[in-house]
Amino acid sequence: MAAEPGRQAAPKEALDADGQPAVPAALEQDFDAGSLYALRSAVAAHAADAGLSPGRVYDVVAAAHELAANAIRHGAGHGRLRLWTAEGVLTCQVADNGTDPGGDLGVHPEATEWPVQFSHGLWMVGHIADRFTIDHDQPGTIATFTMTL
Amino acid sequence: MAADASAQITELAMDDHACLTFGEEEELLDLTSAFVRDGLKSGLKVVWLSDGLPQLAELGRRGVQVPPDGGRGQLVTAGCEGQLLSGRAFRADSALDWLSRQVESARENGFPGLRVAVDMGWALRPVAGIEELPKFEEGIAAALAGTAASVLCQYDRERFDPVTLASVAGSHTRSVAAATYHADAVLRICRQYAPPGIRIAGEIDYQAEEALALALAEAVRLGGDVVINLAALAFADARSTAMIADAVHTMAATGTVVLRCQPPVAAGFARLGLEGLAGVRLAADGR
Numbered sequence: 001m002a003a004e005p006g007r008q009a010a011p012k013e014a015l016d017a018d019g020q021p022a023v024p025a026a027l028e029q030d031f032d033a034g035s036l037y038a039l040r041s042a043v044a045a046h047a048a049d050a051g052l053s054p055g056r057v058y059d060v061v062a063a064a065h066e067l068a069a070n071a072i073r074h075g076a077g078h079g080r081l082r083l084w085t086a087e088g089v090l091t092c093q094v095a096d097n098g099t100d101p102g103g104d105l106g107v108h109p110e111a112t113e114w115p116v117q118f119s120h121g122l123w124m125v126g127h128i129a130d131r132f133t134i135d136h137d138q139p140g141t142i143a144t145f146t147m148t149l
Numbered sequence: 150m151a152a153d154a155s156a157q158i159t160e161l162a163m164d165d166h167a168c169l170t171f172g173e174e175e176e177l178l179d180l181t182s183a184f185v186r187d188g189l190k191s192g193l194k195v196v197w198l199s200d201g202l203p204q205l206a207e208l209g210r211r212g213v214q215v216p217p218d219g220g221r222g223q224l225v226t227a228g229c230e231g232q233l234l235s236g237r238a239f240r241a242d243s244a245l246d247w248l249s250r251q252v253e254s255a256r257e258n259g260f261p262g263l264r265v266a267v268d269m270g271w272a273l274r275p276v277a278g279i280e281e282l283p284k285f286e287e288g289i290a291a292a293l294a295g296t297a298a299s300v301l302c303q304y305d306r307e308r309f310d311p312v313t314l315a316s317v318a319g320s321h322t323r324s325v326a327a328a329t330y331h332a333d334a335v336l337r338i339c340r341q342y343a344p345p346g347i348r349i350a351g352e353i354d355y356q357a358e359e360a361l362a363l364a365l366a367e368a369v370r371l372g373g374d375v376v377i378n379l380a381a382l383a384f385a386d387a388r389s390t391a392m393i394a395d396a397v398h399t400m401a402a403t404g405t406v407v408l409r410c411q412p413p414v415a416a417g418f419a420r421l422g423l424e425g426l427a428g429v430r431l432a433a434d435g436r
Contacts, residue, residue, distance in 0.1 A: 036354060037335050040384060058384075058413035065386055069355060121387035127420065 025082040026050075031068050032078035039081060040065055043092070050085045051149055059128040060092065060147055066121035067094035067143045075141060089130075090147045096140040156323045158183045158342050163262055165299040166289045168321035170306040170314070175348070175381070176327050176339070177303055178207050181266050183342035184301050186213040188264035189224060193297075194255040196225045198232055199268040211343040222258060229271045239272075241281035245288045252298045262297030269304050272313075282313070286320035301325070331360035338364045341378050345371050346407075350381035355388040365396040375400050379410035390417040401428035408432065 027046045031039045040061050047060040064081060071079035075096035083092045126132045129145035158180045161167055171177040181197065185208060188195040197204055204226040208215050216223050230237065233244045248265065255263040272282055289300055302321065304314060318324070327348075328340040336351040338360050347364045368375055377393065379385070385393070393408075397418075400406045407430045408418060415433035418424070424431050 033356065036356075037352060040352070055413055055416070061384065062386065062413075062417075065354065065384075069386065069388075073355070120391045124387045124417075124420065 023084050023086045025084040027083040028080065030078065030080050031072075033072050036065060036068060036072075039068055043081070043083060046083050047090065050090050052090070052147070056147065060090065063125040063129055063132075063145055064092050064094065066125050067092075067145070069121065070094075070143070071096040071141070079140075085149065088149050090149055091144060092146075093142060093144045095142045156325050157328060157340075158325050159187060161187075161299055161301070161323065161325070163297045163299055164293045164295075165322050166286075166293055166320065167299065167301045167323040167325050168318060169301055169303045169325045171303060171326070172306055174202075175350075177268070177305075178202065179211070179342050179348070180325065180327060181268075181301070181303065182208055182211045182213050184264060184266055185224070186211075186343055189214065189216065191262070192223075192260065193262040193264050194223055194225075194251075194258070194260040195264045195266075196227070196251055197266045198227055198229050199266075200228045200230075200271060202268070213343060223260070229267070233267065234271060234276065237276055239276050239278035239281060239285075241278075241284040241288060244285050245292050248289065248292050248300070252292070252296050255298070256296075262299075264299055264301070266301045267303065269302055269309075273305075273308055283316045283320070286317040289320065290322075330364040331357050340364075340367070341376065344374070344376045344407075346376035346378060348378040348381075350379075352384035353382065353389045354384075354386040358388065358392070361389055361392055365392060369396055369399050373404045374406075375404060376407045376409065379408065379414055382410060382414055385414050385417060387417075390414075391421065394418055394421045394423055397423060397429055398426075401426060404428065405430070 026049075027042055029039055029042055043064045044057055044061045047057040048054075052060065064083070068079060068081060071077075071094055079094055079096045081092065081094050083090070085091070125143075125145055130148050132145040133143070135142045135144070156167065158169070161184070169177070169180055171180065181199075185195050185197055205215060232247055233239065235243060251265060252263055269282075272279055286302065293300065302317070304317070306314065327342070330338040330340075330347075332339070336349070336353050336357055338347065338349050338353075338357065340346075341348040347368045349361075349364075353361065368377065377397070397406050397408065405428050408415070408423070409432045410418070412433050415431050418431055423429055
């Protein structure tokens with residue numbers, strides 16, 4: 001069953017003190033609504049390269065897509081995805097860069113956070129990932145999921 | 150409006166000389182199967198000329214009832230050589246004679262009419278007399294005048310050059326293509342005619358929500374047994390999967406629904422509880 005994102009700490013072992021990848025990301029790609037197809041394609045290539053089966057590659061792509069789509073639709077309208085593997089775990093992190101698409105940043109800073117309601121997309125991420133967290137401590141929002149290799 | 154053609158394949162009338170343009174073999178086989186199916190159902194004689202396609206197998210796969218032994222000649226499937234072509238040469242007059250003989254033979258054998266489907270792919274190969282193609286297309290109108298016969302010429306819009314397509318277009322009484330709800334490099338959503346339903350190919354996400362909603366609404370309106378063909382769909386996001394699942398629930402209340410999809414897409418539907426739902430068959434092998 002889905003973990004409850006936002007109520008768990010991020011998987012610290014994969015991140016350094018600043019919440020950044022402890023190892024260099026194999027994939028680091030900016031995205032917006034016009035580049036989701038390219039993002040999925042890049043994630044698929046890297047997940048396959050990490051040795052996941054075709055079915056689990058699809059799951060990683062689907063989960064990454066949902067997080068990116070959430071950032072686009074409910075967050076800044078664009079963001080950055082990082083994906084890396086370390087110690088038998090694939091980690092995928094999607095960050096909304098914290099700028100408000102409406103341009104009223106500073107007036108309603110909370111508006112930059114995704115309204116994390118449990119849409120089917122996020123439910124699905126929780127369902128297929130081994131761990132799934134959403135962290136609001138950063139400027140913007142960082143969502144992270146992991147899959148054991 | 151969903152349809153991007155002047156007629157649907159299911160709306161063709163007697164003495165129509167229709168031009169079907171298709172972008173992929175699946176579309177050609179789907180539309181032609183519907184043309185054959187509706188002809189057979191109306192008791193007409195049907196002749197389908199095509200080179201290299203497993204015609205009878207495709208009809209069977211698409212649920213078209215093929216009469217045993219061709220129904221005393223009701224259904225004839227053949228290649229173009231020996232019919233439109235002779236010794237890999239084309240002559241408009243000979244081809245028009247062939248067509249007139251078909252019309253006459255159908256009438257003599259007591260059929261109330263004739264349907265002829267011709268895959269024009271032969272015209273892409275080195276065939277002598279190809280320059281007579283426009284003359285043939287032009288002559289069909291006279292051959293069909295006053296008869297109960299209709300002809301469906303099939304042109305691959307990717308492979309025929311625009312000049313050829315334009316030179317024959319004017320000879321046709323109607324143009325036919327699959328009703329298309331969305332088409333770009335990544336995604337295609339269109340009606341499916343045989344069996345009835347919709348077909349989605351490529352990758353779909355929430356950005357195609359409007360087109361998907363329209364396609365699903367029309368599939369719901371079809372009623373009866375519906376096939377949602379996702380065999381060539383490589384990715385469906387959560388939003389699209391949920392929308393399709395909702396429509397399937399509605400359709401399953403009044404008929405049966407077959408969802409043809411690849412295993413990872415099928416897993417998305419299974420996650421939403423479609424597996425084992427009464428009236429729904431989740432065909433995860435894509436067939």
